[in-house]
Amino acid sequence: xxxxxxxxxxxxxxxxxxxxxxxxxxxxMRALAARRDHPTADQLYEDLCxxxxxxxxxxxxxxxxxxxxxxxxxxxxxxxxxxHYDADTTLHPHLVCLNCxxxxxxxxxxxxHLEPPVFTDDGFQIVDYAxxxxxxxxxxxxxxxx
Amino acid sequence: xxxxxxxxxxxxxxxxxxxxxxxxxxxxMRALAARRDHPTADQLYEDLCxxxxxxxxxxxxxxxxxxxxxxxxxxxxxxxxxxHYDADTTLHPHLVCLNCxxxxxxxxxxxxHLEPPVFTDDGFQIVDYAxxxxxxxxxxxxxxxx
DNA sequence: TTGACGATTGGTACTTTATTGCATTCGGTA
DNA sequence: TACCGAATGCAATAAAGTACCAATCGTCAA
Numbered sequence: 399x400x401x402x403x404x405x406x407x408x409x410x411x412x413x414x415x416x417x418x419x420x421x422x423x424x425x426x427m428r429a430l431a432a433r434r435d436h437p438t439a440d441q442l443y444e445d446l447c448x449x450x451x452x453x454x455x456x457x458x459x460x461x462x463x464x465x466x467x468x469x470x471x472x473x474x475x476x477x478x479x480x481x482h483y484d485a486d487t488t489l490h491p492h493l494v495c496l497n498c499x500x501x502x503x504x505x506x507x508x509x510x511h512l513e514p515p516v517f518t519d520d521g522f523q524i525v526d527y528a529x530x531x532x533x534x535x536x537x538x539x540x541x542x543x544x
Numbered sequence: 545x546x547x548x549x550x551x552x553x554x555x556x557x558x559x560x561x562x563x564x565x566x567x568x569x570x571x572x573m574r575a576l577a578a579r580r581d582h583p584t585a586d587q588l589y590e591d592l593c594x595x596x597x598x599x600x601x602x603x604x605x606x607x608x609x610x611x612x613x614x615x616x617x618x619x620x621x622x623x624x625x626x627x628h629y630d631a632d633t634t635l636h637p638h639l640v641c642l643n644c645x646x647x648x649x650x651x652x653x654x655x656x657h658l659e660p661p662v663f664t665d666d667g668f669q670i671v672d673y674a675x676x677x678x679x680x681x682x683x684x685x686x687x688x689x690x
Numbered sequence: 691t692t693g694a695c696g697a698t699t700g701g702t703a704c705t706t707t708a709t710t711g712c713a714t715t716c717g718g719t720a
Numbered sequence: 721t722a723c724c725g726a727a728t729g730c731a732a733t734a735a736a737g738t739a740c741c742a743a744t745c746g747t748c749a750a
Contacts, residue, residue, distance in 0.1 A: 418697060418746050440736075454700045459737065461698095475640075475676050477619045479627050479707070480736060493668050494621075505665055510658050514677050519651055521682035522639050530621050530674045531660050536667035564717050564726060586707075600729045605708065607727095625736065626707060691750100698745070709734070716727070 404431040404470070404485050411468050425450050426461045427470070427485070436474050436482040436492070436501040474501050475528040491529040497538035504531055550577040550616070550631050557614050571596050572607045573616070573631070582620050582628040582638070582647040620647050621674040637675040643684035650677055 408427045412419040429445045430437070437445075443458045462483055465471040474482040476494045482501045484492075489511075491504040510529035517523055554573045558565040575591045576583070583591075589604045608629055611617040620628040622640045628647045630638075635657075637650040656675035663669055 416747090420698065420746070422699070438736085452700080456701075456738085457699055464698095473623045475621045475623050475674070475678075477621050477627070477674075479625055481623070481625055493664065493670070495668070496671070502668075509660070510656070510673075510675070512656050512675070514655070518639065521685070522641075522648075522677075522679055523685055524639070524677045524679040525642070526678040527656075528621070528623075528674075528676045528678065529656070529658070530676070531668075531670045532621075532672040532674065533668055533670040539667070539669060562718095566717070566727065568728070584707085598729080602709085602730075603728055610727095693750090694748095696745105696747090699743085701741095701743105703738105703740085705736100705738070707734100707736075710732085712730095712732105714728080714730100716725105718724095718726095720721100720723090 400485075401428060401431040408470060411470060415468060417464070417468070421450075422453065422457050423461050423464070425453065426458060427465070430471065430483060431485045434502065436484045436503075438480045438482055440480075442483070475530055476501055477532065489527075491531060493531045493533070493535070495535040495538055496532060497534055500535055502535075546631075547574060547577040554616060557616060561614060563610070563614070567596070568599065568603050569607050569610070571599065572604060573611070576617065576629060577631045580648065582630045582649075584626045584628055586626075588629070621676055622647055623678065635673075637677060639677050639679070639681070641681040641684055642678060643680055646681055648681075 404427055405424065408424065409419055411417070412423070425446055426442065429442050429449070439459050439462055440455070443453070443455050446453045446458060462471065466473060469487060470485070472484050472487045474484050474492055476482060478494070478499050490507040491510045493502050493504050494500070512527060512529070514524045514527055550573055551570065554570065555565060557563070558569070571592055572588065575588050575595070585605050585608055586601070589599070589601045592599045592604060608617065612619060615633060616631070618630045618633045620630050620638055622628055624640070624645050636653040637656050639648050639650050640646070658673060658675070660670045660673055
């Protein structure tokens, strides 16, 4: 199961990078990996408050930032003015709903596979890319008021 | 010239959609179309303050929102937690710098041209998509402190 | 197993980005 | 040129994210 795998990876990375394996970090990873969508820091904070009273919003933001640096999670590109996080760091396309802002995986993980150059003519170094499909999720098409 | 073309388009769209052609709207369009990168609302506001004292930040936000609804501008997808705007509404890939956050066009406008389905198996309706190349611009590679 | 040390956390305050409400002013039409 | 609804400016507020610092915790060596 993905959730277990990520907990395992978290333990290994913490160990090898000399970073503490705190209950908060484990909880954030568990909460993120448990979701099939790609939540914002605040959405995760809400999940975590229930499971772990006393959890601080600041900590959630910081843990996610740390995870990003460790390569354990990724920020998802979207038009929305807030960061969405994905525990699956392999390259794959996302769907973003224009109505509710939800971010989920696109079924065909190979869709939009590209091979950008390492450098552009301008000297811009490309290290990553994202393919984002934008539209309206089924729920929002049925009931546009969320 | 692109700037002139967009001013023209603004006049036409305002007329046909029964929306006022205010000096503020013209100024925002001029300021946005004049830039080769894709600025945030606040960056535009700063440009505009110089050209048009008394211009309000709120107005810039509202005008951009209106333009988006009218199809005159687009928000650019990015990992950053703020909205970047592009006056070129045709589909083309962007480069985003991870260091300074700058958003610019990728030279090869045909790169990453895709044909996503109109509906996914989940019933998600796809109306648009974005290809974003992520990395480090030349300036930031030479001087990572901005 | 314990003690010490540096890393991490929680809380608060603050910044940045964006939105809302409302009185005033303005653009477009008659 | 006067009217009317739309748009603006200002101030207040909301939402998203960051900085600071004292208190606490996880890790490692003894």
